[in-house]
Amino acid sequence: MSKSKRLVIIGNSAAGLSAVKTIREKGCSCPVTMVSAEECNAYSPVLLTYYLAGKIQRESMFITNEKFYQDYGVKTIFGKRAVGIDVSRQVVQLEDSREIEYDSLLIATGSSPRMPGNIDDKAGEYIAGLRSIEDADRIIKFCTTGKEVIVIGAGLISLQIISALAGKGAKFTVIDILAQILSQNMDSDCAAIVERRIREEKQVKFLLGESINKIQRKNGGIFVALDSGKELTAGGVIVGIGVVPNINWLKDSSILLNKGILVDDHLRTNFEEIYAAGDVCESKNIITKNPGVIPNWYNACEQGRIAALNMLGYKEKYAGALNGNITGIFGLIIATVGLSKLPDEVSEELKIVDPARGIFRKFIIREDKLLGATLMGTKNDIEDIGIIRNLVENSRDISQFKDYLANFKLNTGRLYFFN
Amino acid sequence: MYKILSADLEKCTGCRTCELVCSMKHHDEYNPQKSRIRVYNFVEQGYFVPVVCLHCNEAYCEKVCPAGAITVNYDEKKGVRAVQISKEKCVGCKMCIFACPFGNVRFIEDGYSDKCDLCGGDPECVKSCAKEALKFKEVSASYMQKIKSTAEKILAAYQQT
Known part of the structure; x- marks a missing residue:
């Protein structure tokens, strides 16, 4: 590779930073x-x-400073949105009409919160997803007015937000189109334990199986009408119904898009010199092998690393993106990896449920391979998630560990020394 | 050349003193539940396996930490290279627990992740190990090669299964 290859990275978060670190760690001075x-x-x-x-100050959220970009020899163009790519001339176009030439390009523009339809234009300041510091500030603003707050979507991010703000005065009403909370993350048995725990908090109400008809601004607050005819007023609306990859700006670029940017096993787009990584890309699911967007920090870091290696010419193959998350809400730690529900009839599940202690362990197994796990509990109940994640990610044969999985006895010693 | 914390399975008796002193040093109580080193007993095979953070060359936990709380720190003088979690910077998101394939990062007390930091270069567990099964010492290149070939054997055996 010639020394003068100009590398351009669009995006300054997990994938982009991971790529920068990888490029320099490999000794590349481009x-x-x-x-x-x-x-x-x-x-x-x-x-x-x-x-x-x-729990933390605004400043503590920053993971880089000016020195980081200096140390890693990165020229930064911050505060300027990329608005297009001219693939024939190999330039990125910025909103101020500047053009940045590249020899190899990484698109890591991330994702934005998905928003429900039928939102009144003027309601903007009372509605927020949680993706940026600006979003967080807006949420804090309307959660401290003492009025009700409506939360759309009973997913992990919504519940994390509520858990973070519970006990600070706001009352929450959670609306979800499905009858089960956390439907993307776990089965109904586990969700029931979480739901019961949250209901113990007096300030959270659930309206499940309801869909939004319209959201309007009203008297310094928000008015929400549901399809069932119910009407609610609130000080603000928090939206947690997933994210959408930031790909709109690429619509005219001839880069192949589906839900996200389509990439091959080397995270390369349909253009030889353009790669994509992180929430913006639609990569292969490591378990189902189907393409999809699996936005999480863990995948973004790994994809940034792999894309960077390929940009440098290492021909590194990406194993695939992994569904997974770990978080603490309302005193419960929830860790999930891979599938949470049986994908077909040949798969089996192994499950331990102890609602009283808030313990739940479930494993999805097919032909001696672990396809997924849901672990819930407190402190050391979920400590083996890393080991289990590794088993799922590398589709290791678990026939010899099956008995140990559910009853907490799978540990490093067992795994690496005695089968 | 850095010192590494090594365990000799032939010598470990499974007394678990290391767990007690570790929890005392870092959490002010004798409580194996709060130890960063853990000894797994395999009574049938007659082996005891102490397991503790490996301070990986390319540490999974360090790479994923969204708070920048995990760093690889070198102390050239003491010959110590430790992957450490800053209690102050850690927000307790547990991403490192998700990432560590060995289960060596723990969540012992609310608010932050916990793992071996080699006690600043003077590990308590090693000092307390009566059978000297735990050692903290510089190792020669040939010893490292031996460890590597043993690991490769384990891996090969593993892949056969």
């Missing part, structure tokens, strides 16, 4: 330019709920 729509240094969206809870 010029690297990083473009980001946000004016500030990189911060960690994972930490936003801790910021909401007041």
